[in-house]
Amino acid sequence: MTVGYVMLCHTALDRAAQVARFWAAAGSPVVIHVDTRVSDNAFAAFRRLVAEYPAISFSRRFRCEWGTFSLVAATQAACEQLLERHPEARHVYLASGSCLPLRPAEELAAYLAERPHTDFIESVTTAEVGWTQGGLDAERFTLRFPFSWKRQRWLFDRYVALQRGLKIRRRVPAGLVPHLGSQWWCLTRRTLEAILKDPERPAIDRYFRRVWIPDESYFQTLVRQHSQDVESRSLTLFKFDYEGKPHIFYDDHLQLLRRSDCFVARKIWSNADRLYRAFLEPQEGGPPRAEPQPGKIDRLFSKAVERRGRGRPGLYMQSRFPRRDHENGKTSAPYSVFQGFAELFEDFPAWLARAIGGGRVHGHLYAPERVEYAGGETVFNGALTDGAALRDYNPQAFLTNLIWNSRGERQCFQFGPRDTQGINWFLSTDANAQISVITGAWSVPLFHSPEPFPVVRAEAARLQRIETEQLAILRSMYTKARVRIWTMSDFIENPMEPLQTIVDEISPRSARRLTDPPAMVDLMGFGQFLQELKNQGMKPTLMGDFPVNGDPRVAAPRGRRPYLVR
Known part of the structure; x- marks a missing residue:
């Protein structure tokens, strides 16, 4: 044979x-x-x-x-x-x-x-085939195809649509079961x-x-x-x-x-x-x-x-640039975003770097003036410079490059309403993002600002409007990031608990309790500052409730409200 x-x-x-x-x-x-x-x-x-x-x-x-x-x-x-x-x-x-x-x-x-x-x-x-292309499985036997799919594609598609519209069906020869x-x-x-x-x-x-x-x-x-x-x-x-x-x-x-x-x-x-x-x-x-x-x-x-x-998660290439929201992961690794922490605590990036025992803690990567890399560096992994113009040309690509080029090292950075806001929707819809927000903390630098109060009031109104829009994005139904939001007044009542939660999330294997909390900035008179903003016609809504007099850091914790049962 x-x-x-x-x-x-x-x-x-x-x-x-x-x-x-x-x-x-x-x-x-x-x-x-x-x-x-x-x-x-x-x-x-x-x-x-x-x-x-x-x-x-x-x-x-x-x-x-x-x-x-x-x-x-x-x-x-x-x-x-x-x-x-x-x-x-x-x-x-x-x-x-x-x-x-x-x-x-x-x-x-x-x-x-x-x-x-x-x-x-x-x-x-045909009922058992899942690899046919173009939606033509059973129809390839019941329609006619006189035109070339490669050379006469327009005629091919129009003739298929015409037969479908007229409900034309060919009869399969007796005894044949198409395979x-x-x-x-x-x-x-x-x-x-x-x-x-x-x-x-x-x-x-x-x-x-x-x-x-x-x-x-x-x-x-x-x-x-x-x-x-x-x-x-x-x-x-x-x-x-x-x-x-x-x-x-x-x-x-x-x-x-x-x-x-x-x-x-x-x-x-x-x-x-x-x-x-x-x-x-x-x-x-x-x-x-x-x-x-x-x-x-x-x-x-x-x-x-x-x-x-x-493609690979978080990798964007010219030969295969994904459609928006069809990426295989917007970024390649988890990262953390902190909003309001650097304003509320002194030297917060350095404290966080010590607390998590590794990783890279940057300043405001989207600051209007320049990119604030950790350690004051001017060039980061992948030849990313600290130039704001280049970053703002494509803020999403800047972040994806930064995360991709530093794989294996946790990246953390500060963010706030003063920063470039074009990245908000990207952060919100990125499953790798862990975003922690203390609302209204942007007002602390204004509280200590030597600028005339009318200037401070106008800036406070602008920043509050920006943060309100950002919070709406973070609370959107499309959000995929891990988001935690506290008002400033709620956070300072017991800062150690949320800080411990954040550190455990970043470094789950460390499993150690925080014993060295970051130093909080001086808030004596902050309540009076908020009242003055109200007196000048600007209503602060994001900070929470602060006493007009005294130091808000030592305010008595609010107990649980009793319920009245009738």
Whole structure:
């Protein structure tokens, strides 16, 4: 028993010649179809490359186009020629010019000899297929497709829409149950002859001429009528990405291909010299190879498909810039934002750096004048400068770059209503952001400001308006960040508890109690300051309740209000 090979070729003919010679040298007949779009000179050169092998022949040529019946017609002609000229072929293996044998031809012949009546072809009903593209699964069998999807896309789409609108449906020939599957199969002589000599073939061919991508359904459907034993799988290793395009194998996939134990792989890069040398040159005998198991590498391909489609979290590249709110994570790592803390506590960044035992605590990264990096640095990781103009050109990209370039180190920074506000929605919708806000704390520097009170009052009104808008964003239904908000009066009543919660969240493994609280700024007379703002016509609403006289830091904690039950 021998295995006959049918090859459909249109590019990289020198590589196709290598593969044809490999199979012919093992005693297998090979019939090659070459697309008529290949020039006569290239075709003649191809014939010369295989002229010394009488087992290699060429079938009638067709002009093949993706998605059309021409690929089926080319396959039919080549198979008919192989079956007629080589009665010793008991199985016919369909391959492309970009396929590469991964195991000796003798192993495939022995494998098929143990399964003389088995047809290997992926064949599943449309209801069970989840990989069809363009929404055309069952419709590819009930609509007509006279226009080329690639060359006449506008006509293709309009004609499909017209048929849908008019509710036009083609009738599937009696007895046929449409199936789909890979184009690359291995069928027994008996099944293939039954398909090609079916008395209903003219009517079946007429029907499939208007089916979309018939090379993925013609043999897959008819094999169910004529086969005695179908294994719905292909012996060819092939993988597709999320767009339905085939993965291309390169030299660095050598070990991956060996692990699959498959007989043939598609699609091989034409310049993969290492792969062609490794698999086509004579190999010393080794232990018997295992059953083909393409599933052994499925996990790697699934990760590759996900990586290509979604990218790495927080990494933005020119070649794949995601649509807004469709990113695979806006940033690459968790970070913390503090609003009002640096205004309420003296030297808060230095205290926080000591408390969390690591990480980088910056000042106001979005300060109007410059970027306040930790330690007063002017250039940060990734050559990020402290220039405000460059940062404000794209404030979101600035932050994502900063987080990406400092992976492995927790980043913390201060923020407030004085800062550039273009980053608010980004922070709010970033699941990696942990935002802690003490509302109204921006008024503490104004309380200590030497500026005339009318100037202070106008600035207070401006900052309160900005923070009110920001709080509305943080409390939005679209917020994904971890947000904590305290009024200033509530926070200073018991600052250690929220500070401990924040530190534990940043450094969950430290599990130590805070014993060195940060020093709070002097707030003596702050209540009178707020009252004066009210007297001047500006109503402070974000600070909470402060006594007009005395130091608010030593105010008695408010107890729980009693409930009156009637």
